[in-house]
Amino acid sequence: MSFKNKSVLITGSSGFIGNAFFNRIIELSPSQIQLLDIQQPKHSQQVFVDKHDNIDFIQADIRDINEYSHRLKSIDVIIHFAAQPSVPISTDLPYFDFDVNVIGSMRMLEFARKNDIDEFVFAASGGTIYGETDSIPTDEFERLNPISNYGAAKAAFEMYLRSYASLYSMKTTSLRFGNIFGPGSTHGVMYDFYRKLKNNPDTLQILGDGNQKKSYLYIDDCIDGFILAASRSDSGFQEYNLSGVNSVSVTEIAELVSKYMGLSPRFEYTGGDRGWRGDVRFGAMDTNKIKQLGWKQRTSFEKGVSMYIQSLNM
Numbered sequence: 001m002s003f004k005n006k007s008v009l010i011t012g013s014s015g016f017i018g019n020a021f022f023n024r025i026i027e028l029s030p031s032q033i034q035l036l037d038i039q040q041p042k043h044s045q046q047v048f049v050d051k052h053d054n055i056d057f058i059q060a061d062i063r064d065i066n067e068y069s070h071r072l073k074s075i076d077v078i079i080h081f082a083a084q085p086s087v088p089i090s091t092d093l094p095y096f097d098f099d100v101n102v103i104g105s106m107r108m109l110e111f112a113r114k115n116d117i118d119e120f121v122f123a124a125s126g127g128t129i130y131g132e133t134d135s136i137p138t139d140e141f142e143r144l145n146p147i148s149n150y151g152a153a154k155a156a157f158e159m160y161l162r163s164y165a166s167l168y169s170m171k172t173t174s175l176r177f178g179n180i181f182g183p184g185s186t187h188g189v190m191y192d193f194y195r196k197l198k199n200n201p202d203t204l205q206i207l208g209d210g211n212q213k214k215s216y217l218y219i220d221d222c223i224d225g226f227i228l229a230a231s232r233s234d235s236g237f238q239e240y241n242l243s244g245v246n247s248v249s250v251t252e253i254a255e256l257v258s259k260y261m262g263l264s265p266r267f268e269y270t271g272g273d274r275g276w277r278g279d280v281r282f283g284a285m286d287t288n289k290i291k292q293l294g295w296k297q298r299t300s301f302e303k304g305v306s307m308y309i310q311s312l313n314m
């Protein structure tokens with residue numbers, strides 16, 4: 001599928017990745033774009049909505065889709081980003097996480113099935129669904145073994161994408177993201193360090209022992225991979241890891257963020273081997289499968305951090 005002349009519904013469009021996806025897809029000549037988010041659209045999106053008859057925004061909750069689905073225009077593909085995105089929140093409020101990430105996602109998938117929308121693309125989480133594994137880098141054949149409720153919800157919904165593809169001949173795709181960062185992100189470890197250093201340039205508090213190592217991907221490379229996977233020519237269900245080649249420790253990130261802020265703070269560790277309950281300590285993803293579609297990481301980790309910090313300073 002190419003997005004040309006397709007009618008696309010994007011959930012979670014006001015969020016970090018949803019907005020970046022929107023900015024790219026408008027260049028691919030879809031016939032219609034409908035944006036759906038519980039929060040208001042980004043200012044730049046509102047400008048498009050005001051100017052173009054074929055771009056609409058609906059402020060609503062995915063869990064209530066049955067109440068407003070009659071207001072939506074015909075759709076060819078659903079791009080599903082809307083989520084409760086926090087591991088700590090999923091620990092404190094497990095049913096809330098389940099309600100949004102499983103029930104809400106299921107409502108969107110059922111809406112697709114009932115309305116003959118054949119294509120559904122989902123933002124899963126490779127950083128959490130594999131849990132702690134010795135198989136590093138981890139490929140898509142690895143057993144799903146989440147250690148957080150957030151990861152469990154992502155894994156659970158992904159199973160339905162598999163069964164719906166088989167039962168109802170839908171084309172369903174799951175992108176298992178690593179940690180995505182870049183301009184527009186207001187969560188994650190880099191943003192946290194940036195904010196803390198703005199408040200106190202002399203000392204940086206780091207959660208855990210700083211040795212947690214994970215893989216990261218700059219937002220533009222994430223959107224490249226997402227669009228390639230969504231546009232694949234085969235049918236049925238496919239899952240793809242999508243992340244950076246190398247894993248990076250939290251201390252290394254602290255050093256880079258400090259460097260690009262022009263600071264040399266003292267690092268203070270809270271201790272323990274992980275940042276929060278449910279935090280996966282080591283993770284790195286094998287991305288050979290998505291590379292076979294022609295995907296390539298274009299932005300090095302360090303270059304990505306420098307561009308992100310520069311955007312935060314603007």
Ligand SMILES: NC(=O)c1ccc[n+]([C@@H]2O[C@H](COP(=O)([O-])OP(=O)(O)OC[C@H]3O[C@@H](n4cnc5c(N)ncnc54)[C@H](O)[C@@H]3O)[C@@H](O)[C@H]2O)c1
Nearest residue numbers: 012014015016017038061062081082083123125177179180
């Ligand atoms: N950012 C990452 O590093 C990362 C990593 C792995 C997976 N993901 C997944 O990618 C997707 C996008 O992540 P993001 O970083 O852009 O998160 P984000 O929090 O910036 O965006 C999520 C959006 O979903 C919306 N939303 C939440 N609940 C909703 C509901 N009930 N109904 C309608 N809209 C709702 C929010 O308002 C927000 O705009 C999420 O599914 C997330 O789990 C992100």
